[in-house]
Amino acid sequence: GAGVSQTPSNKVTEKGKYVELRCDPISGHTALYWYRQSLGQGPEFLIYFQGTGAADDSGLPNDRFFAVRPEGSVSTLKIQRTERGDSAVYLCASSRTGTGPTDTQYFGPGTRLTVL
Amino acid sequence: AQTVTQSQPEMSVQEAETVTLSCTYDTSESDYYLFWYKQPPSRQMILVIRQEAYKQQNATENRFSVNFQKAAKSFSLKISDSQLGDAAMYFCAYRSPTSGTYKYIFGTGTRLKVLA
Numbered sequence: 001g002a003g004v005s006q007t008p009s010n011k012v013t014e015k016g017k018y019v020e021l022r023c024d025p026i027s028g029h030t031a032l033y034w035y036r037q038s039l040g041q042g043p044e045f046l047i048y049f050q051g052t053g054a055a056d057d058s059g060l061p062n063d064r065f066f067a068v069r070p071e072g073s074v075s076t077l078k079i080q081r082t083e084r085g086d087s088a089v090y091l092c093a094s095s096r097t098g099t100g101p102t103d104t105q106y107f108g109p110g111t112r113l114t115v116l
Numbered sequence: 117a118q119t120v121t122q123s124q125p126e127m128s129v130q131e132a133e134t135v136t137l138s139c140t141y142d143t144s145e146s147d148y149y150l151f152w153y154k155q156p157p158s159r160q161m162i163l164v165i166r167q168e169a170y171k172q173q174n175a176t177e178n179r180f181s182v183n184f185q186k187a188a189k190s191f192s193l194k195i196s197d198s199q200l201g202d203a204a205m206y207f208c209a210y211r212s213p214t215s216g217t218y219k220y221i222f223g224t225g226t227r228l229k230v231l232a
Contacts, residue, residue, distance in 0.1 A: 031218070033219060033220075035220075040224070040225075041224055041225075042120075042122075042207050042209075042222030042223050042224050042225050043161070043207070043220070043222050044222070045219040045220065045221070048218070048219055056219065059219070089159060091159075091161065093161075095218075098218055099218065103218065104163060104166065105220065106163075107153075107160060107161035107162075108160070109158060109159050109160045110159040110160075112159075
């Protein structure tokens with residue numbers, strides 16, 4: 001596609017529920033990143049995919065968070081047993097290769113998750 | 117670990133005037149990349165300008181330029197001839213070429229208001 005898209009734009013859920021957030025990267029981009037942006041903060045890294053594999057998941061806060069990218073394009077971030085502290089904007093970015101000095105990340109508009 | 121600091125939570129500038137946004141970072145690496153991203157209310161992060169640490173020449177993109185002081189670990193953004201459309205959150209970001217993941221480390225952002 002022309003840009004990175006994320007669905008849904010907004011998601012409201014109740015504490016304890018399960019949610020899935022979707023990211024469609026730019027076509028042909030092999031690298032995909034998830035970030036979390038809490039209110040008043042800059043984005044914080046969660047996980048990085050190179051192709052289908054999670055090359056770095058060091059930013060995932062705990063085992064309630066999981067992400068997949070089964071075919072190397074679309075990715076889904078999954079959050080189990082949501083907590084109010086999970087409320088944030090979840091940003092997805094993609095880049096052409098994930099390596100090299102000219103590789104630039106392009107961001108989607110994010111999904112605003114609100115846990116009541 | 118690398119850190120990025122933006123000490124100005126909010127800045128204001130008159131339309132057509134010039135404003136400088138500050139960013140400092142801490143790293144022990146000699147080679148890295150620095151970025152300024154703009155985030156309007158739509159939430160979509162837009163790349164404004166990038167700088168490779170091994171390049172001494174300051175990057176420029178039309179009305180946007182940086183003052184990169186490697187020894188001082190400072191990377192400020194100058195916006196000339198400010199326009200109403202420049203109003204947004206601005207984030208400074210650091211990327212290491214050696215971490216293997218090329219994740220961005222963001223500062224907390226500066227909200228820029230442009231006054232008509």
